[in-house]
Amino acid sequence: HAKKQGRNNFQFHSDNQIRELDRDYQIELEVTDALERNEFSLVYQPLINLKTNKIVGVESLLRWDNRLLGKVSPMEFIPVLEETGLIVPVGKWILHSVCHQMMSWQQQGLFLQRVSVNVSPLQFRDPYFIADLKEILHEAQLDASYLELEITEGTLLDIEDSTKKLHDLQELGVKVSIDDFGTGYSSLSYLKQLPIDTLKIDKSFIDDLDRDGKIIVNTIISMGKNLQFRIIAEGIENSDQFKYLQEQQCHEGQGYFFSRPVNSERIEELYHSLQ
Ligand code: C2E
Ligand code: MG
């Protein structure tokens, strides 16, 4: 599209497009050495069991605080990491850091059933992905069953490669969840043929619960549960949504209603206050 062509071709752009190009270009320039400059960090958002109201796990989320641009949203810089291939080394750093954090929590007596890590399509497709992951788990001494990888339906479009990788992960003992479920085109019957543990219902359906979202959410929960998936609702922001999902016996929830993503120390405080 125009944004990509604009870098090398002569084209007419509106002022807005030029500003956007400048920002994208600046992000690309700055993100290249962000790992070396130690500008990345990780925050964690609790996953709550909706029956017991306890923290059963956390999702790790990447943060970037740049010397020139300040805090940049993952929605802005993750696509740049993907386009440039930088997501591969950065993704390795994320997996390494998260596995070590989880191990350190276990050593402190803080027991979470799992930690989930977002994995981009390009990172998942990398031929060394499984080998690198094995090495990271081994080095961190973390039991693979505590790790869950979040991929989107888009990652599954590469059917042959993703099917092979999913089976490799199953063999390793690493869990897999489908992030933003419902926004892509994969059917539950297709997903059931793959070694996938969890479906995360996209926030847009939770936002729509007070309108016509109920039918979709109820269908995902009941069909998903019958097919033995763990079901998580993303983006729970208020008690109405929380109560509704609890009534529908959705397994787990995540959202600002429980906690925003926070640093590891804050997870420790939350964990102890909620157990
Ligand atoms: P995601 O994996 O679907 O993560 C959920 C996003 O929703 C997070 O945004 C989280 O902060 C936000 N969120 C959680 N609860 C609520 C809520 O109640 N209300 C609202 N409005 N938002 C909520 P964040 O951290 O900005 O991340 C955005 C996306 O960037 C993620 O979506 C994921 O696709 C990507 N991302 C973040 N960290 C990583 C990472 O380490 N690796 C990769 N590959 N992608 C990442
Ligand atoms: Mg996610």
Ligand code: MG
């Ligand atoms: Mg999501």
Ligand code: MG
């Ligand atoms: Mg998302």
